[in-house]
Amino acid sequence: MGHYLMAVRDQLKEAGYARVTDIASRMEISRSSVSVALASLRDKGYLIEDANHFFKLTEAGEAMARQVLGNQLLLETFFEKVLDVNEKTAMLDACKIEHLLSPETSRKLLCMVRYLVDHEMKLEMLQHEIRNYRQACPRYSSCQICMEQDECPFFTETLKKES
Numbered sequence: 395m396g397h398y399l400m401a402v403r404d405q406l407k408e409a410g411y412a413r414v415t416d417i418a419s420r421m422e423i424s425r426s427s428v429s430v431a432l433a434s435l436r437d438k439g440y441l442i443e444d445a446n447h448f449f450k451l452t453e454a455g456e457a458m459a460r461q462v463l464g465n466q467l468l469l470e471t472f473f474e475k476v477l478d479v480n481e482k483t484a485m486l487d488a489c490k491i492e493h494l495l496s497p498e499t500s501r502k503l504l505c506m507v508r509y510l511v512d513h514e515m516k517l518e519m520l521q522h523e524i525r526n527y528r529q530a531c532p533r534y535s536s537c538q539i540c541m542e543q544d545e546c547p548f549f550t551e552t553l554k555k556e557s
Contacts, residue, residue, distance in 0.1 A: 396462030396493040398431045403459045412449045465492040472507050
């Protein structure tokens with residue numbers, strides 16, 4: 395639903411109005427899908443629809459759109475700058491999870507990303523350590539991700555469990 399709110403917000407900024415057809419065209423999906431989604435957002439108090447079927451964001455809708463956009467930009471930055479993921483993958487992955495972050499997680503992730511970006515030397519050291527760790531992928535019995543599996547779910551080589 396966040397994508398619909400962002401599309402309405404962008405359409406309003408560009409054209410000064412937002413209709414179902416405009417949002418459907420912008421998102422490249424059917425008018426009927428957009429109509430159902432916008433009606434749901436209206437019923438939840440995120441949008442207002444006037445007599446001419448023009449939509450505007452409520453204060454809550456604007457806040458939600460800003461939160462989703464902020465999460466998208468935050469995640470893209472984290473994936474690209476901290477994890478060194480390529481731009482296209484970072485964008486796609488951020489788009490998939492931007493609406494799932496809680497405000498608490500967003501704030502804490504933002505603090506970490508800002509800190510690392512502001513301290514370039516520490517960021518470079520972290521990236522170096524991640525690259526080296528990723529290449530070695532040490533397996534510890536205390537790894538909560540891998541400890542109950544015979545294979546690391548993120549690397550193809552089979553890792554033996556420690557005794």
